[in-house]
Amino acid sequence: MASIVLCSKRRADRGGSDHLGPDLISRLPDDVLGAVVSLLGTEEGARTAVLSRRWRHIWRSAPLNLDDRLQFMYTDSERLQVISKILDIHGGPTRRLAFRSLRTPSSIRHYDDLLSLPIFDALEELVLHFPVAAEHPKMPASTLRFANLRVMDISNCSFPDSCRAPSFPCLNYLSLCHVVITEELLQVLISSSPGIESLVLDTNSGHRQICLSLPRLRHLAVLVRSFRKMEEVELENLIIEDAASLERILLHEANYGPSIRIIGATKLRMLGYLGTGFPVIELGNSIFKAMVPFSLVDQFPTLTILALEMPGPKLKVLIGYLRCFPCLEKLHIKVPIAKPVYL
Amino acid sequence: MAAPESGDGNNGAARMVTLISSDNTRFEVEAAAASLSQTLQLTILDGGGGGGDGIPLPNVDSATLSKVLEYCIKHAPAAANGGAPNATAVDRAELERFDNEFVNIDQSVLYSLIMAAHNLEIEGLQSLVAKKVADMIKGKSPMEIRRTLGFPDPTPEEQAEMNAHMLEYGWAYE
Numbered sequence: 220m221a222s223i224v225l226c227s228k229r230r231a232d233r234g235g236s237d238h239l240g241p242d243l244i245s246r247l248p249d250d251v252l253g254a255v256v257s258l259l260g261t262e263e264g265a266r267t268a269v270l271s272r273r274w275r276h277i278w279r280s281a282p283l284n285l286d287d288r289l290q291f292m293y294t295d296s297e298r299l300q301v302i303s304k305i306l307d308i309h310g311g312p313t314r315r316l317a318f319r320s321l322r323t324p325s326s327i328r329h330y331d332d333l334l335s336l337p338i339f340d341a342l343e344e345l346v347l348h349f350p351v352a353a354e355h356p357k358m359p360a361s362t363l364r365f366a367n368l369r370v371m372d373i374s375n376c377s378f379p380d381s382c383r384a385p386s387f388p389c390l391n392y393l394s395l396c397h398v399v400i401t402e403e404l405l406q407v408l409i410s411s412s413p414g415i416e417s418l419v420l421d422t423n424s425g426h427r428q429i430c431l432s433l434p435r436l437r438h439l440a441v442l443v444r445s446f447r448k449m450e451e452v453e454l455e456n457l458i459i460e461d462a463a464s465l466e467r468i469l470l471h472e473a474n475y476g477p478s479i480r481i482i483g484a485t486k487l488r489m490l491g492y493l494g495t496g497f498p499v500i501e502l503g504n505s506i507f508k509a510m511v512p513f514s515l516v517d518q519f520p521t522l523t524i525l526a527l528e529m530p531g532p533k534l535k536v537l538i539g540y541l542r543c544f545p546c547l548e549k550l551h552i553k554v555p556i557a558k559p560v561y562l
Numbered sequence: 563m564a565a566p567e568s569g570d571g572n573n574g575a576a577r578m579v580t581l582i583s584s585d586n587t588r589f590e591v592e593a594a595a596a597s598l599s600q601t602l603q604l605t606i607l608d609g610g611g612g613g614g615d616g617i618p619l620p621n622v623d624s625a626t627l628s629k630v631l632e633y634c635i636k637h638a639p640a641a642a643n644g645g646a647p648n649a650t651a652v653d654r655a656e657l658e659r660f661d662n663e664f665v666n667i668d669q670s671v672l673y674s675l676i677m678a679a680h681n682l683e684i685e686g687l688q689s690l691v692a693k694k695v696a697d698m699i700k701g702k703s704p705m706e707i708r709r710t711l712g713f714p715d716p717t718p719e720e721q722a723e724m725n726a727h728m729l730e731y732g733w734a735y736e
Contacts, residue, residue, distance in 0.1 A: 241669070241712030242711055242712045242713050242714070243669055243670060243672075243673035243712070244669065244672075244673065244695060244698075244711045244712075245711065245713070246673070247673070247676055247677070247680075248680065251676060251680055251688075251692070254688070254689075254692040255692050255695045255696050255699070256696075258692060258693060258696035259696055259699060259700065261734075262733070262734040262735075262736075263699070263700065263734075265731055265733075265734040266704055266731070266734050266735065267699065267704075267707070268727060268731065269704045269724050269727045269728055269731070270704055270707060270708060270711075270713070271708075271713060271720070272723075275727075289733070289736070290736045301733045304733060305733070308731075466651055488651060
């Protein structure tokens with residue numbers, strides 16, 4: 220029985236032996252090895268070039284995964300030097316770019332120049348974290364130029380006031396953390412990315428309301444942390460108009476949650492934490508006000524995991540939830556620690 | 563991904579196609595499963611592979627084809643649902659378990675599988691096997707990778723080349 224496949228594809232062996240040596244992986248075509256190398260970290264990918272002559276050019280011919288998490292000990296200027304060396308040697312194109320290790324405002328100013336380089340034109344994944352600062356630095360408009368993005372993860376910055384309407388038809392994952400973005404721009408950003416499956420909105424400001432209509436959205440995480448600055452505009456209303464695919468809603472810091480309305484959540488499996496900090500929660504026609512079940516019209520038999528935050532287990536309230544979620548398998552209750560009283 | 567119709571509408575019976583391996587073994591499989599292969603999809607949409615005809619695959623032996631089809635059959639229902647929206651989390655977890663177990667194989671089988679996935683253009687399988695090879699490389703020194711992949715020991719000449727290269731790419735070895 221023939222057990223050797225694709226003889227025509229194999230290069231003639233040294234010595235013409237038909238025996239498949241143990242080092243089979245190196246015989247794979249360049250683009251297959253390239254796909255492998257592109258999954259490795261920046262330094263690890265480059266190190267494959269040392270393996271053998273066969274591997275020498277693979278890293279440079281494969282799409283670059285450039286992550287500035289290189290050596291921890293680097294200063295910003297050393298890091299920028301290595302980055303420019305990598306860009307020189309590799310030459311692109313780049314599949315993934317992650318800038319999150321630069322620490323000083325003067326280094327951050329290089330973001331605009333870097334992001335404008337043609338080597339990043341076909342970028343699919345972008346991680347852009349600014350260093351924590353009292354005042355959020357402005358995100359350069361060049362950040363929003365990548366039409367092929369599948370993953371976008373941005374934190375600690377302020378979106379530009381005016382920019383070309385962003386469009387991310389391939390976007391699958393969006394995470395915005397500690398960013399300032401106007402309601403108008405956020406709405407455009409989300410509605411121009413209909414393929415989003417996972418969305419993380421963590422302590423952002425500059426908008427009071429978000430209205431999501433994302434038919435593929437499966438996972439949603441919303442965090443509103445407790446250190447509120449009164450002068451900032453923060454999220455007060457979250458409306459999910461099309462929750463057809465929504466499976467998990469993760470809510471944190473329940474003391475300061477927004478009001479939430481979710482329509483058509485027929486697949487919801489996990490919800491929580493719900494706490495008194497969420498003024499109104501509407502699931503279909505069932506309504507909870509400050510956590511207390513107010514109107515229990517719709518039931519959600521798909522929901523199996525629920526997390527609540529309440530000062531003490533209140534039986535009546537709990538029974539309301541159990542009625543709304545009849546197929547519950549796991550119920551988490553978080554009891555906030557009472558503030559200590561010093562005499 | 564767009565998937566062709568899984569049945570032909572006659573009494574709900576799924577349409578079957580026949581694939582013929584390089585060693586002349588015939589495999590009868592649902593058209594929807596075989597259509598995960600971009601290479602086969604057009605032929606199948608054109609009505610090929612049905613009846614006594616069969617689609618010959620001169621590059622894939624029967625052991626490999628049977629493995630490939632095991633993957634396709636397992637993944638066809640989720641693909642037919644257009645991927646994520648209709649698959650439940652439980653289905654996805656089950657597929658992930660299957661995938662992990664599926665690539666737990668020795669290197670010669672893995673090699674044949676990678677070549678078949680590549681030639682038949684089965685997107686999900688291509689990513690799965692690429693990730694498997696990347697995992698074999700991750701966290702290892704060049705010498706450890708050479709050993710894992712079964713390279714012979716480097717000749718002094720090769721060793722000198724490796725050293726020179728390491729100097730040139732110093733930043734990658736800090």
